[in-house]
Amino acid sequence: MFAINSPADLAAGNPLIWGLASDFRELNLTGNLDISTFGENHVLLIGDYVNNLAFNRAQMAVRTGNTIIDGKSAGYLGKLLVGQPLIRNAGEWNVSLAYRWLGSDAVLDAYTNSDFGLGGTNNKGYILGANYGLDRQTWLSVRWMASNLIDSMVPSTTGAAATPTKLSTDLLQVDLNVKF
Numbered sequence: 001m002f003a004i005n006s007p008a009d010l011a012a013g014n015p016l017i018w019g020l021a022s023d024f025r026e027l028n029l030t031g032n033l034d035i036s037t038f039g040e041n042h043v044l045l046i047g048d049y050v051n052n053l054a055f056n057r058a059q060m061a062v063r064t065g066n067t068i069i070d071g072k073s074a075g076y077l078g079k080l081l082v083g084q085p086l087i088r089n090a091g092e093w094n095v096s097l098a099y100r101w102l103g104s105d106a107v108l109d110a111y112t113n114s115d116f117g118l119g120g121t122n123n124k125g126y127i128l129g130a131n132y133g134l135d136r137q138t139w140l141s142v143r144w145m146a147s148n149l150i151d152s153m154v155p156s157t158t159g160a161a162a163t164p165t166k167l168s169t170d171l172l173q174v175d176l177n178v179k180f
Contacts, residue, residue, distance in 0.1 A: 072103025117147035
């Protein structure tokens with residue numbers, strides 16, 4: 001992000017207005033393999049890949065006045081789920097393990113999972129989940145998310161020393177879900 005105010009706006013004491021330093025045009029590929037040869041239980045392999053085709057460091061340097069040397073334009077998620085894909089009745093269950101890696105300029109921060117890594121992009125890590133059916137259309141979900149920043153929170157630029165501000169978060173969520 002960078003300030004987009006005119007010098008006259010700043011001289012008049014107007015508040016800073018921020019704009020995106022990078023353009024966004026995403027290529028997103030998703031695949032799903034459902035192996036259902038184990039009775040009622042399934043094994044699902046899920047993959048997702050995204051790449052910001054409009055990511056351009058030179059354009060960002062023109063807009064911001066800084067040459068950013070970190071930042072990533074791609075992301076991916078791989079997930080293994082075993083059990084019932086959807087929990088509808090008492091006694092149904094599933095467990096899952098996923099790995100997520102999402103670069104800082106792959107997608108807009110505002111449209112990502114707000115829980116993983118405290119939201120946004122520039123994070124990587126694991127998601128371990130389990131769901132168990134308590135009654136018809138009622139189930140308990142437990143999810144543990146462990147994430148780390150990929151790049152420092154302060155962008156590295158040429159001519160400036162990198163500030164090491166890497167953050168790790170662990171989050172446990174327990175939800176009771178009822179579907180009407």
